Amino acid sequence: MIEATAISHRYRADRWIFRDVSLQLEPGEVLAVLGPxxxxKTTMIKCLAGLLTPTSGTVRHTGTVGYVPQSHSAAVNYPVLEMVLMGRARHVGVFSTPTRTDRDLAADALGRVGLDHLAERPFTRLSGGERQMVLIARALASGCGTLVLDEPASALDLRNQGRVLAVLDSLASEGMSIVMTTHHPDHALRVAGRTMLVVDPDDIRVGDTTALLTGDTLSELYGLPISTLDVAIGGRDERVVVPDFGVGTTAGAR
Structure with a gap:
């Protein structure tokens, strides 16, 4: 779905953001992008999504790509279904209006994220988690085969983080390819088969998520002690990430 060959990018002549990155993203695969x-990270996924042209190298897409930014503030208080319908813009002519088919596809996309009951509610009256789901639905309405998301669970509470991850996992099981940045290694461990670690411009590591996200690797990446533990969750063994923030033992008593 995405094939990147030796891509490099820089904004200034003396500073590379990343260099010589190659990867292939297959149908139904989830790739998490982690780094300080x-x-x-955002520049990387914008290049992969086709929103930025890399300074060198090539990116090839099979099918269309939907992009979900990290945050969104609507200038006009559109109803939720109208926000999702905007995802059909590429299919609607300049002087045309959305057809019944466009509206049906937007409604279907809203249903896929479980928010069809909020179709008429103003976007600004939604919670943070609901807004994120609407933006995902808007990307799905475009008919994309690949979804690229910039920190989709950023600033969400634990319940809404779980809702977003569950939707992404479900979409991947249906064959959609997904790239997402995250500051939560646990999220990568839950849904991503492969992970990219952005260590520095010349050190971009891509590999199996479980093999790559070890305590030693994460400690190196984030510059603080991090341990990983295998624990039983819901009748299955899961790896969890435990950072040592160096906070005194009395802090939790306050």
Missing amino acids: NARG
Whole structure:
């Protein structure tokens, strides 16, 4: 669905964001992109999505790509279904209006994320988690085969993080390819078969998520002690990530 060959990008002549990255994303595969702030994760996925042209190298897509930004503030208080219908823009002529088919596809996309009951509610009256789901539905309405998301669970509470991950996992099981940035290694472990670690411009690591996300690797990536533990959750063994923030033992008593 996405094939990147030796892509590199820079905004200034003396500073590369990343160099010589190659990967292939297959149908139904989820790739998580992890790294500290300001290491170029968003630039990376924008290049993969076709929103930015890399300085060198090539990116090829099979089918269309839907992009979901990290945050969104609507200038006009559109109803939810109208927000999702905007995803059909590429299929509607410049002087045309959406057809019944466009509206049906938008309604179907809203149903896939479980928010069809909110179709008429103003977008600004939704919770953060509901807004994120609407933006995912808008991308799905475009008919994309690949979904690229920038921190889809950012600023969401635990319940809504779980809802977003469950939707992404379900979409992948239906054959959709997904690329997402995240600051939560646990999220990558839950839904991503492969992970990309953006360590520095010349050190971009891509591999099996479970093999790559070890305590030693994560400690190196984020610059603080991190351990991983295998625990039983819901009758299955899951790896969890435990960072050592260096907070005193009395902090939790306050």
